Each structure stands twice: as C-alpha cells, then as structure tokens.
Amino acid sequence: MNRLFSSVKEKSTVQANMVALTILTSLIILTVNIVLFIYISRAINVINRVYSTNVTIGEMSDALGRVRGSMSEYLNTKSTDSMEQYYDACQQYRDYLSELSLDGQGKETTAILQDIQGLSDTYFSVTDETIQAKRGRVVEKYNAGYERSERIYSYINAYIYSLNNEQFKKNSEKYSALRASLRSLAAVTMSVIVAVALINILLTSVMTKNIMDPVRQREIIMETHLKDAELKYLQAQINPHFLFNTLNAGAQLAMLEDAEKTSGYLQNVAAFFRYRIKGEEKETTLEQEISLVDNYIHILNVRFSGEIHFSKELDRDCLNVSVPGMILQPIVENAVNYGIRNIEREKRIVLKVERLPELIRVRVEDNGVGMSEARIKEVLAGVAGENPVMKDSNGVGIANVMSRLRLFYNREEVMHIFSEGEDRGTIVDILIPVPNAAEEENGS
Incomplete structure (x- = not known):
C-alpha cells in the first residue's frame, strides 16, 4: 500500500511540475508577444507621424497651385465658378499651412516656415487686389498685380520645396533609427524564445528521465523474470x-x-x-489436427468405458490445408468437459469438414448442455471468465485458439458458435480461408 501511495504521489508531482512548466513557458511567450505588439504599434504610429509632414507639405503645394490657377482663370473669364474655386483653394492652403507645427523643429526649418507664412500673407493680399482691379476694370493695376503674384508664387514654391527636402531628410533619419530598434527588438525576442525553448527542453528531459528510470528498472526486473520463466519452460x-x-x-x-x-x-x-x-506455434495440416483428436477421443473412451460416441464426416480434399497447431483438440476438449461430461443421455460428438465457396468449415457439434446467447457473445469477444480448470485440461482455451487463428490468417472472423439453448447442444465452427480455384491455378 505504501508503494502504491508513493507511486501515485510521485506521478502527481511529475504531472504538477509538467503543468507548471507549461504554464510558465506560455506566460513568458505571451509576455514577449505583448511587448512586441505594443512596440510595433508605437513604431507604426511614429512612422505615420514621420511622413505625415511630407504629405501635408505636398498637399499644401497643390492647394497653392489651385489658388494660382483659379485666379488666372478668373482674370481671363471673370466667371463666378472660378471665383468660388479661388476662395476654396485659399482656405485649403491656409488649413494645410496651419497644420505644420513650429514646435520641436530646428532653427532652419522654423525660419523656412516663417518665410512661407509671411510670403503667403503677401501673396493672398496681392491676389485679392488683382481680382478687385479686374472687377473695377483697372487694366494696368491688375496686370501689375498679376506679375507680382507670379514672382511671390515662385518664391513660396521654392521655400516649400526646401522645407519638403529638409523634412524628408529628418524623417529618413528617424525611420532608419526606428528600423534599427525594431531589428534589435526582433533579435531580443528571438533570443528570449530560443532560451525559453532550450530551458523547456532541458527541464522536460530531466522530468522524463525521472519518469523513465523507474520504468526501465521495472522492465529489467520483468526481463529477468521472463528469462527465468523460459528456463523453467525448457526444463519442464x-x-x-x-x-x-x-x-x-x-x-x-x-x-x-x-x-x-x-x-x-x-x-x-x-x-x-x-x-x-x-507446440502451438508450429504450422501443421488439418489432417494431423484430426489425428490428434482421434488420439484424444481414444484416450477418453478408455478412461470412461467408451461412453463418448465420436463420428466424423470429412471432405478428404480439404485435409491438406495448412493450419496453426492445436486449434481443433481444444474445441473438442471443451465440448467434452463443458458440454457432454455431466449429461445422463448418450454423449455424442460429431466432427465435420466441408468445403464452402471461399473457405473450409470445420464443425464440432455436441449434444450437451448448450450455451446461452450471452455466454456465446462473451466467448467470441474474448471477455468470458475462465471456467474452473479440469484436471485433464491441456490449458489451451477457445480465446487462445481464436487469437492464433486471427494471427495466422490475418482476419477477424475465424469462429462461429451456435446453440439453441439449454440441453440443446452446441456447434462450434472454425472458418479457414482458402484461395479460390482461379487463384490456385495461377499459383500452380
């Protein structure tokens, strides 16, 4: 009892350690993945911010171009649509310009932004005056205003181009630094995962060794007992x-x-x-198995004064088929011991061998006590409890016969058992598969 308790306790401890190791490994990997996810999310936000200024500068430049184009169209056509487009473009340009923050910028970038803002205010004043001159039909004034606006426009574009290049250079440096940090994080993450995997393998190996050592010791003991049993068998x-x-x-x-x-x-x-x-493992023929049954019945009839009436109905063409040894006599022995031995009427056993289309059927039929349907199912399933061993039993049961037949022929259906009930006798059929005629001709 103490050994059993110790074994159960040891097994429970090993299982608890394995569960703890699995949970710890999962938590470490989960933590690493969470940290990696957070850092990557932040990196994506930084990248978006890094290049958003370049996008805003580009859109601001496009808006300035629309201001110039809509103003020129109005000067040529004096249409209401071009006037509305002019004011819309002016508002868009001012919005983009206000999005460019001066906070955290270098001196050079701040100076460029201030110049753009100053020139933009001047540009819009000139374009407004030019449009008003066009409305008043003051030709010289709106021509002069147009020429001046073109010069200011070129200055603003030059500053915008410089600002865009400056921002792109700084953003590229930030992106390179960010990519380097991501590579470092990936290397650290991989190192942690590899370290966890190695530790996991090491601990699992140690635990497995602790489990397998007692198992191996038991195997050695069993092998020793098996060798002793083999020696005793040879001596016997x-x-x-x-x-x-x-x-x-x-x-x-x-x-x-x-x-x-x-x-x-x-x-x-x-x-x-x-x-x-x-021995049971040797291959023999059906004819030799029947001869063994003849010997067995002769011995019993000498012992029991010829009270067993044994008859045979044999198809002689089937007797040379190969079968595993000791499959027929145990069936006859069961018929004697558990079928006809204790009945008062005439004790009869009939052995029949006949050829069916795809197999040879060997039938052992007695007129004994019979078997219930439940008992037949138990015997065929190999789960029937063992009957008390008779003094003259050879120790080979029906389950043993079925097992060897299945191994020999590599098929499950090797035996049928029939009985009509109590005192109605029992029929046991051994089913031996044989090749059909065409296969036999090809084989020959």
Missing part, C-alpha cells in the same frame, strides 16, 4: 519427452505380451504427447 519439456518415450516402451512391451488394447492405448497417449510437445 524434459519430463514430457521422458514420458512419451516411456509410453512407447510400455506399448512395445504390451504388444510382446499380446495386450493389444493396452498397446493401442499407450500408443495413442504417446502420439498425443508427441504432438503437444511440437
């Missing part, structure tokens, strides 16, 4: 060899003394043990 085989050799000697002695029944009995017992020693 000596006795059966000695037994059937002794039986053969007894059979020869009985023949010399004209005791034919005794000789036949001893020969059948010797043949039975000789076949058993060959």
Whole structure:
C-alpha cells in the first residue's frame, strides 16, 4: 500500500511540475508577444507621424497651385465658378499651412516656415487686389498685380520645396533609427524564445528521465523474470519427452505380451504427447489436427468405458490445408468437459469438414448442455471468465485458439458458435480461408 501511495504521489508531482512548466513557458511567450505588439504599434504610429509632414507639405503645394490657377482663370473669364474655386483653394492652403507645427523643429526649418507664412500673407493680399482691379476694370493695376503674384508664387514654391527636402531628410533619419530598434527588438525576442525553448527542453528531459528510470528498472526486473520463466519452460519439456518415450516402451512391451488394447492405448497417449510437445506455434495440416483428436477421443473412451460416441464426416480434399497447431483438440476438449461430461443421455460428438465457396468449415457439434446467447457473445469477444480448470485440461482455451487463428490468417472472423439453448447442444465452427480455384491455378 505504501508503494502504491508513493507511486501515485510521485506521478502527481511529475504531472504538477509538467503543468507548471507549461504554464510558465506560455506566460513568458505571451509576455514577449505583448511587448512586441505594443512596440510595433508605437513604431507604426511614429512612422505615420514621420511622413505625415511630407504629405501635408505636398498637399499644401497643390492647394497653392489651385489658388494660382483659379485666379488666372478668373482674370481671363471673370466667371463666378472660378471665383468660388479661388476662395476654396485659399482656405485649403491656409488649413494645410496651419497644420505644420513650429514646435520641436530646428532653427532652419522654423525660419523656412516663417518665410512661407509671411510670403503667403503677401501673396493672398496681392491676389485679392488683382481680382478687385479686374472687377473695377483697372487694366494696368491688375496686370501689375498679376506679375507680382507670379514672382511671390515662385518664391513660396521654392521655400516649400526646401522645407519638403529638409523634412524628408529628418524623417529618413528617424525611420532608419526606428528600423534599427525594431531589428534589435526582433533579435531580443528571438533570443528570449530560443532560451525559453532550450530551458523547456532541458527541464522536460530531466522530468522524463525521472519518469523513465523507474520504468526501465521495472522492465529489467520483468526481463529477468521472463528469462527465468523460459528456463523453467525448457526444463519442464524434459519430463514430457521422458514420458512419451516411456509410453512407447510400455506399448512395445504390451504388444510382446499380446495386450493389444493396452498397446493401442499407450500408443495413442504417446502420439498425443508427441504432438503437444511440437507446440502451438508450429504450422501443421488439418489432417494431423484430426489425428490428434482421434488420439484424444481414444484416450477418453478408455478412461470412461467408451461412453463418448465420436463420428466424423470429412471432405478428404480439404485435409491438406495448412493450419496453426492445436486449434481443433481444444474445441473438442471443451465440448467434452463443458458440454457432454455431466449429461445422463448418450454423449455424442460429431466432427465435420466441408468445403464452402471461399473457405473450409470445420464443425464440432455436441449434444450437451448448450450455451446461452450471452455466454456465446462473451466467448467470441474474448471477455468470458475462465471456467474452473479440469484436471485433464491441456490449458489451451477457445480465446487462445481464436487469437492464433486471427494471427495466422490475418482476419477477424475465424469462429462461429451456435446453440439453441439449454440441453440443446452446441456447434462450434472454425472458418479457414482458402484461395479460390482461379487463384490456385495461377499459383500452380
């Protein structure tokens, strides 16, 4: 009980450590990702601010061009639309100019902005006077005003161009610094993730070693026990060899003394043990399996005064088919021990071998106590509880037979069991797959 408690406690501790390690790793990676996300978001905002001034300067330059164009159109056409376009363009230009903040700028940039603002005020005064002169039809005045506005326009454009270049240079420097910091952050993030992964692998290896060491120790102990069992099995085989050799000697002695029944009995017992020693794993033929059943029934009838009535209906063309050893005698033995042994009426067992379209059916039929439907399902599923072991049982059950048949033929459906109920007997069918005629011809 103490060992069980210690094992459960150790397993729980290992599981808790694994869960804690997983949670810690997840938290570290989550924290790194959150920091990375915040920094990248800030970087995107900085980049947007960095180049927004260049965009504003460009739009301001376009608005100034529209002021000039709408004024020229009005001087040529004196249309109401051109006048409205002029005032709209003037307002847009002033809005863009006000967006350019003087805070935090260098002296050179501040000076350029101040010059632009001063020239812009002068430019709008001149353009307004020129338009008023056009309305008053003062030709000389609006011609002079137009020429002056063109000169101021060229000055403003030159300053705007200088301001744009200055801002672009500063913004490029900021962008380069920002990109370098992002690279550094990416390197730090990757280093943290790699470090966490290495620590995780190291701790997992240590925990796995702590788990596997006791398992390996148990495997070594089991291997030792298995070798001991194999040695005992080899030692146990000596006795059966000695037994059937002794039986053969007894059979020869009985023949010399004209005791034919005794000789036949001893020969059948010797043949039975000789076949058993060959083992379950050896491949044999259906004919040899039936011969073993004959030996077994002969032995039982000597013991029980011939009370078992055994008959066979065989298709001789099917007897050379290959089968795993010890599949038929255990079925007959079950029919005797659990079917007909304790009934008062005549005890009958019929063995039938017949060829069906795609398989050979070997049927063992008795007139014994029968089986319930639930019991049949348990036996076929391999979950039936073991019956008390008979003194003369060979220790090979139906589940063992089904398992070896499935391995040998590589198919699940290898056995059927039928019974009409209590005292109605039992039928056990072994299903042996065989190639069809066309395959046999191709194989030959």
